[in-house]
Amino acid sequence: MTATENPEVSETEDQLETIPQDIVDEGEVAADYLEELLDIADLDGDIDIEVRGGRTYISIVTEDDEADLSSLVGQDGEVLDALQELTRLAVLSATGERSRLVLDIAGHRASRAEKLRTLAEQAISDARESGEAVHLEPMSAYERKLVHDIVADAGLHSESEGEAARRHIVVSTL
Numbered sequence: 001m002t003a004t005e006n007p008e009v010s011e012t013e014d015q016l017e018t019i020p021q022d023i024v025d026e027g028e029v030a031a032d033y034l035e036e037l038l039d040i041a042d043l044d045g046d047i048d049i050e051v052r053g054g055r056t057y058i059s060i061v062t063e064d065d066e067a068d069l070s071s072l073v074g075q076d077g078e079v080l081d082a083l084q085e086l087t088r089l090a091v092l093s094a095t096g097e098r099s100r101l102v103l104d105i106a107g108h109r110a111s112r113a114e115k116l117r118t119l120a121e122q123a124i125s126d127a128r129e130s131g132e133a134v135h136l137e138p139m140s141a142y143e144r145k146l147v148h149d150i151v152a153d154a155g156l157h158s159e160s161e162g163e164a165a166r167r168h169i170v171v172s173t174l
Helices: 021-041 068-075 075-096 108-130 141-153
Strands: 004-005 045-052 055-061 102-105 157-161 170-171
Touching: 021 045, 021 055, 045 157, 055 068, 055 108, 068 075, 068 102, 075 102, 102 108, 102 170, 108 141, 108 170, 141 170
Parallel strands: 004 045, 055 102
Antiparallel strands: 045 055, 157 170
């Protein structure tokens, strides 16, 4: 098992000094937790840490076949979501601070974000053409946030409706 921590940060070297210590600590605790997980599961992977907009983004990637990490993603990202929550709990336990870190494994979230962008753009187009509200599929809070941002950037209105696993976005031209 060769999990290596590779703290890549999207900010410049001068900006690194301005990253709050709690964000740095969050990334270190999360990386340690995930490295132990990879060791236990006997999986190879590199852990990349980025800070964007004051939020920690952690990616587990491998140069080998990404299928090796598919068990950590699960069907529709369910295992990934659970691991993200466990990682957040590990950070809370170690630092006493709640974490908003985002975990991506084998590029699943990045790929899903592209699919959501396409879905949002189609809903925007449909709403503009028909003048009718467009209901999207249920999705997680994080995914809904991404879609809300895309819709807002396009100048349209969106809101979340439904409960729990059935919570979804409605796009309209209001």
